[in-house]
Amino acid sequence: TxxxxxxxxxxxxxxxxxxxxxxxxxxxxxxxxxxxxxxxxxxxxxxxxxxxxxxxxxxxxxxxxxxxxxxGSIGMLPSASLNAKGQGLYEPSHGSAPDIAGKGVANPLATILSAAMMLRFSLNQEEAASRIERAVQSVLEQGLRTPDIYSEGTKKVGTTEMGEAVVAALRAQ
Structure with missing residues (x-):
């Protein structure tokens, strides 16, 4: 469209x-x-x-x-701007959010998922991209949530803890 x-x-x-x-x-x-x-x-x-x-x-x-x-949050959206050769700029769709910088409350998942997009679309590393996406899915299934996506019945974590949980899920694969 x-x-x-x-x-x-x-x-x-x-x-x-x-x-x-x-x-x-x-x-x-x-x-x-x-x-x-x-x-x-x-x-x-x-x-x-x-x-x-x-x-x-x-x-x-x-x-x-x-x-x-x-x-649920702009913190969940990866993005890519690609040229005809598949080269791109990969970044979360949100901005820099200076109002929360250094507070440990930012959601790192859009950045992590943007890296998965880079692996898939520019570096032709489908399996590596899929591993990252599965790790993020696993962490979400465990109920971990940064403040922007937190809801009752889930566990609120900070930026570092969320990132470390994704790394642990990657290692567990």
């Missing part, structure tokens, strides 16, 4: 035209267009409707923050 605001901003008509033109080279991929306000609503209403959302940085930043709440 290509997301734009062509009904209000002329520059997005250019976006839409280019996306449509490039899409013609990939007829096996389904393409639809959606205005960003509707995309935000649909993302909350029916997130499984989407496979890939394709948009510019500004709308992508807004939509990824909204989508984060589908996982």
């Amino acid at each position: 290509s997301v734009d605001k062509a009904n209000v901003l002329e520059t997005f008509q250019f976006w839409k035209d280019v996306v449509t033109e490039v899409h013609a080279q990939y007829p096996d991929i389904e393409l639809d267009h959606m205005y960003v306000d509707n995309a935000a609503m649909q993302l909350v209403k029916a997130p499984k409707k989407f496979d890939v959302l394709f948009t510019g940085n500004m709308f992508g930043d807004i939509l990824s923050d909204a989508a984060a709440m589908l996982t």
Whole structure:
């Protein structure tokens, strides 16, 4: 789904035209267009409707923050910006969060999962990526939670403890 605001901003008509033109080279991929306000609503209403959302940085930043709440927290979302050669910039989708820096409450899982994406998409290390993802899943199944995803019945841990638990789960595999 290509997301734009062509009904209000002329520059997005250019976006839409280019996306449509490039899409013609990939007829096996389904393409639809959606205005960003509707995309935000649909993302909350029916997130499984989407496979890939394709948009510019500004709308992508807004939509990824909204989508984060589908996982429980922005601290759970890895991300990648890839070029045609598979080279990329891998980072959690959240920002630096200077307000919680040094407090031991940040969720390291998005960073860890971003490393798994790097292994998979840029370094062709599928098994290593899968091991990391299984370790994260194992830690979550154990009930460990940083404050952003904590709920009653789970164990609240800090940044370091969560990271160490993932390392221990990796070693246990």
